[in-house]
Amino acid sequence: MLTLALVDDDLFLKHRAPHGHPEHQGRLIAARRGVESVQGRFVVDRLQPRDASFEELVTVHAAEHVARVASTAGKQGAFDPDTYFSADSYAAAVRAAGGLLAGVDRLATGADYALALVRPPGHHATASRAMGFCLFNSVAVAAGVSLERELRGRPVERVLVLDWDVHHGNGTQDIFYERRDVLYVSLHQSPQYPGTGAAHECGAGDGAGYTVNLPLAAGADDAVYEAAFERIVQPVIRQYQPDLVLVSAGYDAHVRDPLGGMAVTDAGFGAMTRRLLDALPDGGRGRTLFALEGGYDDEGLQGAVRATLEGLDIQGGAPGEASTDWSPSRATELELLVDRHSRHWDLSS
Numbered sequence: 001m002l003t004l005a006l007v008d009d010d011l012f013l014k015h016r017a018p019h020g021h022p023e024h025q026g027r028l029i030a031a032r033r034g035v036e037s038v039q040g041r042f043v044v045d046r047l048q049p050r051d052a053s054f055e056e057l058v059t060v061h062a063a064e065h066v067a068r069v070a071s072t073a074g075k076q077g078a079f080d081p082d083t084y085f086s087a088d089s090y091a092a093a094v095r096a097a098g099g100l101l102a103g104v105d106r107l108a109t110g111a112d113y114a115l116a117l118v119r120p121p122g123h124h125a126t127a128s129r130a131m132g133f134c135l136f137n138s139v140a141v142a143a144g145v146s147l148e149r150e151l152r153g154r155p156v157e158r159v160l161v162l163d164w165d166v167h168h169g170n171g172t173q174d175i176f177y178e179r180r181d182v183l184y185v186s187l188h189q190s191p192q193y194p195g196t197g198a199a200h201e202c203g204a205g206d207g208a209g210y211t212v213n214l215p216l217a218a219g220a221d222d223a224v225y226e227a228a229f230e231r232i233v234q235p236v237i238r239q240y241q242p243d244l245v246l247v248s249a250g251y252d253a254h255v256r257d258p259l260g261g262m263a264v265t266d267a268g269f270g271a272m273t274r275r276l277l278d279a280l281p282d283g284g285r286g287r288t289l290f291a292l293e294g295g296y297d298d299e300g301l302q303g304a305v306r307a308t309l310e311g312l313d314i315q316g317g318a319p320g321e322a323s324t325d326w327s328p329s330r331a332t333e334l335e336l337l338v339d340r341h342s343r344h345w346d347l348s349s
């Protein structure tokens with residue numbers, strides 16, 4: 001049976017949302033229900049998350065940003081109209097980042113996969129700014145810190161961040177835009193908040209080609225996402241050969257989500273998971289962590305978390321060919337993306 005390292009902490013419930021805010025405590029409860037529904041299929045190893053240290057946070061964040069977020073401890077307010085903080089938000093954000101680090105550590109000592117159910121989310125936070133419900137960029141911190149470490153006796157030299165949240169992870173892109181030791185691959189709705197993530201944003205300098213944006217028009221369903229994986233995401237991952245994979249697992253592309261405009265079902269998230277693992281040696285065992293980002297419908301969140309975990313069990317063999325049952329405009333959209341990313345990757349097969 002597969003061992004799943006589970007990062008969770010009641011402190012994440014104490015990041016208390018203002019009334020009516022979509023990024024609220026109930027999301028964590030819903031995600032937990034998703035995990036509970038597959039118990040028995042995994043050996044679930046519940047980790048005691050730790051706090052990220054100042055030194056770990058500043059591998060990707062400016063010291064002034066860390067200080068600014070720290071100064072909110074014990075207070076209530078907002079960084080911008082979207083991005084609130086409550087008395088324990090700083091503590092929760094530090095533990096969210098540290099929780100991912102604990103998850104990676106556990107992969108290094110024998111867990112097959114890791115799932116981090118953390119709040120606040122992180123992928124919009126830039127090196128110097130909290131935004132889009134995000135205070136610290138936990139996935140970016142985990143990538144930055146892991147590159148200075150070993151995983152199962154080997155140095156971590158290449159980290160893949162795969163971001164399937166419906167919003168573009170501008171913060172993660174920004175932090176690693178000129179680096180090739182972190183490959184950032186994002187599938188997101190376009191146009192949508194925060195407005196970044198065009199296909200021509202491919203990285204710069206040493207990082208040219210190591211940002212792969214797949215902006216998709218509203219309404220994309222399982223078939224569109226699966227085709228994007230088959231034609232672009234999977235070949236890119238196979239060529240990059242990451243030592244560590246961090247999935248910015250937002251579930252707001254779910255058909256039920258009130259913020260996103262996509263049509264991905266539970267099964268679609270399971271299919272993306274299987275395709276990711278299919279592109280990794282040994283099914284990504286010992287090197288793959290999923291971290292909760294967005295996802296604002298409780299039922300959708302629960303079902304999609306469950307489907308992600310079910311997707312980890314790849315005894316069923318390799319995924320079949322993606323369906324091509326879609327409109328001509330979708331076919332054109334995909335061909336344009338293939339063409340764009342063929343400048344840096346071999347997408348001919």
Ligand SMILES: [Zn+2]
Nearest residue numbers: 165167252294
């Ligand atoms: Zn999102």
